[in-house]
Amino acid sequence: MITKRIIPCLDVKDGRVVKGVNFKGLGDVASPVELAKFYSSAGADELVFYDITASAEGRALFTDILVETAKSVFIPLTVGGGINSVRDFDRVLKCGADKVSVNSGAIRDPSIVSEAAKLYGDQCVVLSADIARVDGAFRVFAKGGRENTGMEAIEWIKRCVENGAGEIVVNSIDTDGVKRGFDFEMLKAVSDAVSVPVIASGGAGCIEDFITLFKTLPKVDAGLAASIFHFGEVSIKDLKEKMAEAGIPVRL
Amino acid sequence: MTVIIDYGVGNLFSLKSSFASIGEEAAVSRDEKTILSADRVILPGVGAFSDAAAKLRETRLDRTVKQLAEDGVPLMGICLGMQLLFDKSYEYGEHEGLGLIKGSVRPIADVIPKGLKIPHIGWNALDIKKECPIFKKIKNGDFVYFVHSYYAADCGDSVVATSEYGAPLTAAVSSGNVFGCQFHPEKSGDVGLAILKAFCEVTR
Numbered sequence: 001m002i003t004k005r006i007i008p009c010l011d012v013k014d015g016r017v018v019k020g021v022n023f024k025g026l027g028d029v030a031s032p033v034e035l036a037k038f039y040s041s042a043g044a045d046e047l048v049f050y051d052i053t054a055s056a057e058g059r060a061l062f063t064d065i066l067v068e069t070a071k072s073v074f075i076p077l078t079v080g081g082g083i084n085s086v087r088d089f090d091r092v093l094k095c096g097a098d099k100v101s102v103n104s105g106a107i108r109d110p111s112i113v114s115e116a117a118k119l120y121g122d123q124c125v126v127l128s129a130d131i132a133r134v135d136g137a138f139r140v141f142a143k144g145g146r147e148n149t150g151m152e153a154i155e156w157i158k159r160c161v162e163n164g165a166g167e168i169v170v171n172s173i174d175t176d177g178v179k180r181g182f183d184f185e186m187l188k189a190v191s192d193a194v195s196v197p198v199i200a201s202g203g204a205g206c207i208e209d210f211i212t213l214f215k216t217l218p219k220v221d222a223g224l225a226a227s228i229f230h231f232g233e234v235s236i237k238d239l240k241e242k243m244a245e246a247g248i249p250v251r252l
Numbered sequence: 253m254t255v256i257i258d259y260g261v262g263n264l265f266s267l268k269s270s271f272a273s274i275g276e277e278a279a280v281s282r283d284e285k286t287i288l289s290a291d292r293v294i295l296p297g298v299g300a301f302s303d304a305a306a307k308l309r310e311t312r313l314d315r316t317v318k319q320l321a322e323d324g325v326p327l328m329g330i331c332l333g334m335q336l337l338f339d340k341s342y343e344y345g346e347h348e349g350l351g352l353i354k355g356s357v358r359p360i361a362d363v364i365p366k367g368l369k370i371p372h373i374g375w376n377a378l379d380i381k382k383e384c385p386i387f388k389k390i391k392n393g394d395f396v397y398f399v400h401s402y403y404a405a406d407c408g409d410s411v412v413a414t415s416e417y418g419a420p421l422t423a424a425v426s427s428g429n430v431f432g433c434q435f436h437p438e439k440s441g442d443v444g445l446a447i448l449k450a451f452c453e454v455t456r
Contacts, residue, residue, distance in 0.1 A: 002374040045375055071269045076439050096265045121299055123371055123399045251375040251395040
């Protein structure tokens, strides 16, 4: 049986890994290449590299780092950040990415999803959605969670899946950085609505949060987190051993 | 030297890097002479079967691959590259394959229970069915990384390993010096690298 995946996310700016709490207050952590190698040997099932650089220099640096990482890490690698066109897909795939995650780029131009799916296959296109509750409804946010698009989140995700998104990262802005567990209500709404893999993001604070996630919502395929792994609050090895003890299928 | 066949299908960066990391020289080529003089050859592939089969024929590399098999050159198909080794595929119609291994490629949806997601994507355990030189370092239950919506059916005693996803899906096959992996060894961590390393030790 397919195992539940544990995915560390590396936010990269100017060639370094950073992580914000509620998307603000970035602090330097480590070299992305070294961190990627470390996670791969610790048992991470996949890695996400998120480019949060705005400048062209930063983008070139990111590309170099991606090539370096892909040369030394042999688990699936997803790249996101600054993906605004099919050209951007091509750029990161040529540098060794296996999947490409698109967020604001798809909001600006939803045809990116279908075009990329046609060219590279559905399995290559990951839709990342930043979602928050606004007056009791799930809304999609753009620009790193700063701008409310007003779009209803579940409808948006369903539309992207129909267009060829092969996987969905659900990032709850409401629980991100709070470390009190994943957003079950939001994750349930998404996993009930689509049949492609759903990756939970935002809110993990301890091992128990992951176990509760997979026990409560067996349709969720993977858990993604950043700072709790980077700062050693949760070790991937311990986490996966505890998941196995709890009867959750996991790669050890 | 290992040659990775470049017939315009898929991303060969990871595959090339994975050989480099195990200290094996690997070249990416579409030149017939280079491919025929290789010590061993990888047939990669992602995407749709009919497109890939058409590209192999257009580049006349289908004949080259058949020649390799006839000469006993160790040949490994990966993912769609494995599926191309079979007689035919029923992915959107009926398409002829290379016919190097007996069997056909069929939709996973035909054999797995409803409710399981397709594609079969992620890490799954190997259930080893027979001894195989490329699996000499691999233990029953080792995990490898899959991404596919079609599987090889009716492959008889060429099955090396299966993976359970509501039904046993063919994970690896071999027939003489022709090998195939449905999963991606270049994305399967140390287990995958051990398979590639073992493949590099297979001789004519």
